[in-house]
Amino acid sequence: MVRGHLYRYEAVLLRDRFDQNKNECDMVKAKQMLEDGEKELFENLHPQPFKFPNSPGGIAFEREVYYPDWMLDMWHPLERLQYPEYFKKREQRKLEYIDRWEKKYGKAEMNDGH
Numbered sequence: 001m002v003r004g005h006l007y008r009y010e011a012v013l014l015r016d017r018f019d020q021n022k023n024e025c026d027m028v029k030a031k032q033m034l035e036d037g038e039k040e041l042f043e044n045l046h047p048q049p050f051k052f053p054n055s056p057g058g059i060a061f062e063r064e065v066y067y068p069d070w071m072l073d074m075w076h077p078l079e080r081l082q083y084p085e086y087f088k089k090r091e092q093r094k095l096e097y098i099d100r101w102e103k104k105y106g107k108a109e110m111n112d113g114h
Helices: 004-020 027-043 069-074 084-105
Strands: none
Touching: none
16 A cells, blocks of 8 residues: 555655765765665565556566458458458558569469479
8 A cells, every 4th residue: 555645755855865965976986876776776676566467577568469461351341341441452552562572583383282
């Protein structure tokens, strides 16, 4: 359970610690303070941090369902009629792809023996 007033109090104290050392010019001391701060952060991490499901490390990260392109070729003609412009352009693009393929690699030889 998050107690907002306690969280805010700790945030103000942390901000004050940063402000006290913001003008530090000694790089050796600044590096040591950075290492001490990283160590303190690591020691105060929750053992089981909260992660949103779709964020990196979450249980649903990169679990988008992928439908292959050929699935659209399996649509019934009545389904295709719902999106006539899309499927008209799709057929045009498929023909353009075949033309580009044949220009680059030549016509495929049809061999019944595979």
